Amino acid sequence: MSFQEIKGTLPAGSYYFSGNEAVAEGAIAAGCRYYAGYPITPSSEIMERIAVRFKEVGGVFMQMEDELASICSVIGAVWAGAKAMTATSGPGFSLMQEAIGYAAITETPLVVVDIQRAGPGTGQATRVGSGDYMQAKWGSHGDYQVIALSPWSVQEMYEHSIEAFNLAEQYRVPVFVMGEEAVAHLRERLEVQATVRVFNRVKKHGTPPFGTDSMDGVPPMPAFGEGERLLVTGSTHDEFGIRKTDDPRAHARLVERINNKILANRGKIANTESWYLDGAEVVVVAYGFTARSALFAVELLRKTGKRAGLLRLKTIWPFPEEAIRDVGRSARKVLVPEMNRGQILGEVMKYARCEVSGLNQTNGEIIHPQRIVREVEAVL
Amino acid sequence: MQEIRQVRLCGYGGQGVVLAGTILGYAAIKDGKWVAGSSSYGAQARGGYARADVIISDRTIVFPHVIEADILISMSQPAYDAYSGEVSPKGIIFYDSGMISPKKLECVEQVGVAATSYAVKEILQKQSANMIILGACLRVAEVVTKSSFAASIHENVPERFREANLKAFELGWSLGEHLKGVQEV
Amino acid sequence: MARDLEKYLRPEIKSTPFCPGCGHGILMNLILRAIDELGESMDKMLFVSGIGCAGWIPSPHFNADTLHTLHGRAIAFATGAKMFNPALNVMVISGDGDLASIGGNHLIHAARRDTDLTVICANNMIYGMTGGQTASTTPLGSLSATSPGGNIYRPFDLCQLVLGAGGSYVARYSVTQPLSLVEAIKKALKLNGFSFIEVLSPCPTQFGRRNQYDSPTEMIALLLERCISKEEAEHLSEEDLRGKIITGEFTGARD
Numbered sequence: 003m004s005f006q007e008i009k010g011t012l013p014a015g016s017y018y019f020s021g022n023e024a025v026a027e028g029a030i031a032a033g034c035r036y037y038a039g040y041p042i043t044p045s046s047e048i049m050e051r052i053a054v055r056f057k058e059v060g061g062v063f064m065q066m067e068d069e070l071a072s073i074c075s076v077i078g079a080v081w082a083g084a085k086a087m088t089a090t091s092g093p094g095f096s097l098m099q100e101a102i103g104y105a106a107i108t109e110t111p112l113v114v115v116d117i118q119r120a121g122p123g124t125g126q127a128t129r130v131g132s133g134d135y136m137q138a139k140w141g142s143h144g145d146y147q148v149i150a151l152s153p154w155s156v157q158e159m160y161e162h163s164i165e166a167f168n169l170a171e172q173y174r175v176p177v178f179v180m181g182e183e184a185v186a187h188l189r190e191r192l193e194v195q196a197t198v199r200v201f202n203r204v205k206k207h208g209t210p211p212f213g214t215d216s217m218d219g220v221p222p223m224p225a226f227g228e229g230e231r232l233l234v235t236g237s238t239h240d241e242f243g244i245r246k247t248d249d250p251r252a253h254a255r256l257v258e259r260i261n262n263k264i265l266a267n268r269g270k271i272a273n274t275e276s277w278y279l280d281g282a283e284v285v286v287v288a289y290g291f292t293a294r295s296a297l298f299a300v301e302l303l304r305k306t307g308k309r310a311g312l313l314r315l316k317t318i319w320p321f322p323e324e325a326i327r328d329v330g331r332s333a334r335k336v337l338v339p340e341m342n343r344g345q346i347l348g349e350v351m352k353y354a355r356c357e358v359s360g361l362n363q364t365n366g367e368i369i370h371p372q373r374i375v376r377e378v379e380a381v382l
Numbered sequence: 383m384q385e386i387r388q389v390r391l392c393g394y395g396g397q398g399v400v401l402a403g404t405i406l407g408y409a410a411i412k413d414g415k416w417v418a419g420s421s422s423y424g425a426q427a428r429g430g431y432a433r434a435d436v437i438i439s440d441r442t443i444v445f446p447h448v449i450e451a452d453i454l455i456s457m458s459q460p461a462y463d464a465y466s467g468e469v470s471p472k473g474i475i476f477y478d479s480g481m482i483s484p485k486k487l488e489c490v491e492q493v494g495v496a497a498t499s500y501a502v503k504e505i506l507q508k509q510s511a512n513m514i515i516l517g518a519c520l521r522v523a524e525v526v527t528k529s530s531f532a533a534s535i536h537e538n539v540p541e542r543f544r545e546a547n548l549k550a551f552e553l554g555w556s557l558g559e560h561l562k563g564v565q566e567v
Numbered sequence: 568m569a570r571d572l573e574k575y576l577r578p579e580i581k582s583t584p585f586c587p588g589c590g591h592g593i594l595m596n597l598i599l600r601a602i603d604e605l606g607e608s609m610d611k612m613l614f615v616s617g618i619g620c621a622g623w624i625p626s627p628h629f630n631a632d633t634l635h636t637l638h639g640r641a642i643a644f645a646t647g648a649k650m651f652n653p654a655l656n657v658m659v660i661s662g663d664g665d666l667a668s669i670g671g672n673h674l675i676h677a678a679r680r681d682t683d684l685t686v687i688c689a690n691n692m693i694y695g696m697t698g699g700q701t702a703s704t705t706p707l708g709s710l711s712a713t714s715p716g717g718n719i720y721r722p723f724d725l726c727q728l729v730l731g732a733g734g735s736y737v738a739r740y741s742v743t744q745p746l747s748l749v750e751a752i753k754k755a756l757k758l759n760g761f762s763f764i765e766v767l768s769p770c771p772t773q774f775g776r777r778n779q780y781d782s783p784t785e786m787i788a789l790l791l792e793r794c795i796s797k798e799e800a801e802h803l804s805e806e807d808l809r810g811k812i813i814t815g816e817f818t819g820a821r822d
């Protein structure tokens with residue numbers, strides 16, 4: 003394993019940071035030293051902070067001409083040896099999708115922070131939404147996997163940012179921190195530790211950079227300029243990177259491995275958190291900011307003797323199927339509140355063998371805890 | 383001190399409401415509290431009124447938005463009209479008495495502080511009214527310690543405005559002393 | 568491929584995918600010739616290309632680090648690699664469609680930033696790979712799969728475009744001018760800043776066939792006739808200049 007405990011990039015202590023500031027600091031702590039981006043509300047504070055902080059820690063910051071260039075230059079920098087990221091919001095995330103597929107097939111580790119706002123289209127740029135989860139999963143063409151995390155606090159914006167880099171490097175995969183405007187602009191107390199646990203890229207001179215013996219392995223990743231004479235291509239390729247554009251076996255082999263390396267490790271990657279699940283008749287399944295409304299609601303309900311609980315999804319992709327199966331077995335009913343029209347509701351329905359319903363809101367505002375309380379009370 | 387305090391500051395854009403919220407929140411962290419703050423943003427903020435909410439608690443904060451303010455600090459009439467109805471019973475309102483004519487409200491204590499006119503006369507800088515009214519509020523309502531607040535001003539205010547802000551805060555703090563039990567200064 | 572240049576090729580790659588008579592094969596040779604004459608080490612070279620026939624010039628043939636990217640984005644990828652590791656000697660080789668149509672925005676912005684890249688644009692005035700559709704470089708009146716009545720839009724003057732955007736070294740040559748072209752590539756490689764060379768490269772399969780140039784030799788002959796130097800052009804009347812392609816350096820190397 004290439005985990006290592008390194009010194010933090012901020013003095014240990016308590017900070018009063020916005021989510022956007024925290025996500026930038028997490029990235030820097032994790033070793034991110036290349037950032038390319040294009041301004042967009044409500045994510046721009048991330049690039050602004052990085053621009054300032056890279057001057058102090060020594061990183062390369064590029065404001066590019068658009069989001070296509072941003073993510074493509076990130077991929078270029080990663081192959082030149084960087085830990086690199088970009089951040090954006092809905093419209094920019096849409097523009098990045100082709101390159102995300104490229105990163106998936108070339109097994110390029112990178113981090114994209116998507117601060118979700120109310121879409122579709124330009125929508126309401128300063129308002130909140132969580133409508134990008136299915137795009138995160140399916141936005142590029144073809145079959146591939148990504149990892150998507152859903153932070154609910156400023157503390158987690160920092161921690162998920164570090165985690166995102168570690169997962170990206172461990173699995174050589176694009177990782178998304180799916181922020182939401184409501185967390186990005188929230189200011190909270192952030193506790194920063196003196197050291198950070200980071201995963202460093204695995205390198206093995208002379209081994210194939212795009213193949214392993216097993217069908218779910220992650221190959222080591224060299225960089226340009228190390229004398230490996232790398233062949234990187236977004237076309238189907240063999241384990242050495244040689245284009246195989248007509249060979250059905252080569253294609254299936256590559257596609258299956260880049261999917262399996264994530265799916266076979268779903269149990270290790272997908273994280274959830276349980277609150278008051280003991281004896282819970284109604285379980286709320288929630289993520290992101292909405293999980294905070296949900297926890298507040300569940301605590302109010304418990305105070306009045308109502309048997310409600312919360313399963314919080316910290317990882318959305320790969321989807322935590324097992325945890326959902328479990329609540330589907332123990333609960334009478336599952337409620338999924340979301341700031342979209344039911345993107346995760348459908349996933350929950352696939353795995354929970356009990357009554358499942360959604361509570362959906364698309365008005366650009368957060369879901370108030372009282373709405374969840376009323377909805378749960380109606381069935382208890 | 384209560385275990386959770388919901389503080390809302392509001393006024394016109396340009397009165398320094400959002401910065402005041404940040405200084406207050408950071409001061410509370412220095413006191414070892416948990417804090418969650420949010421403020422008006424984007425089109426809302428351009429619309430002529432600004433708002434900053436700060437929740438201060440002895441424990442981690444589950445829901446980070448203000449549900450009912452325990453303390454409302456209002457620096458403009460439109461903001462007062464918008465938010466004075468959302469103050470919790472037994473809550474307290476501090477309003478800039480040179481800018482606002484208060485309404486009659488049941489169960490809510492209201493304290494007037496002529497922050498803007500003090501700022502103009504004593505500090506010679508209108509923008510420091512936020513620190514005056516906040517100083518008075520903190521003296522009366524005991525939200526954060528005086529030393530943490532002063533330290534937070536040091537860390538959050540650019541150097542060229544620092545002295546004026548500290549002076550304004552001190553002035554507000556001493557006004558607050560006389561306010562205990564009195565209705566308006 | 569000249570024998571002495573074979574050392575720059577990956578031994579496991581036996582043939583190039585280009586059609587007989589395609590200019591891209593000649594260009595491939597000339598790029599390696601320039602590298603050889605400069606004594607540039609392949610260990611520090613990174614070749615970045617986009618999608619299209621021209622994108623295959625370096626990848627997988629060149630025995631160096633190669634990054635075969637998305638259609639239009641080669642310069643953006645190259646910018647990231649170069650900015651993060653300035654020790655890499657980064658050359659972008661791609662087609663006119665790739666660099667100037669879908670990727671035009673990256674081209675002008677990299678020129679504006681004067682990013683230290685050597686960009687070689689293989690201009691065959693058409694989309695070769697996808698079957699001969701109109702490009703932003705297709706001459707007025709030329710036939711293509713999507714301009715059956717002849718192209719009605721003016722083509723880009725790529726060199727003027729890049730000059731206007733701020734490129735430090737800009738030149739245009741045809742594969743029929745090998746000596747000048749090799750010198751230009753050498754200059755561009757040595758230059759610290761954004762350099763751009765437009766290389767006219769015939770596509771007999773998609774451009775030639777449609778426009779009644781029945782053989783690759785005919786296309787070469789046409790280029791030989793049409794390409795004139797900047798200096799020659801100075802003495803020609805507007806009338807005589809019609810149909811000519813002016814070649815040469817359009818800025819001196821900046822340093």
Ligand SMILES: Cc1ncc(C[n+]2csc(CCOP(=O)(O)OP(=O)(O)O)c2C)c(N)n1
Binds near residue numbers: 619665666702
């Ligand atoms: C986003 C996207 N759009 C379209 C294509 C299809 N496509 C592949 S190559 C190409 C044109 C290449 O033309 P050019 O760059 O001039 O190179 P040539 O083949 O002529 O050498 C196009 C349109 C693609 N691969 N990706």
Ligand code: SF4
Binds near residue numbers: 691695769771
């Ligand atoms: S289609 Fe044209 S550009 Fe492509 S290889 Fe054939 S001749 Fe060359």
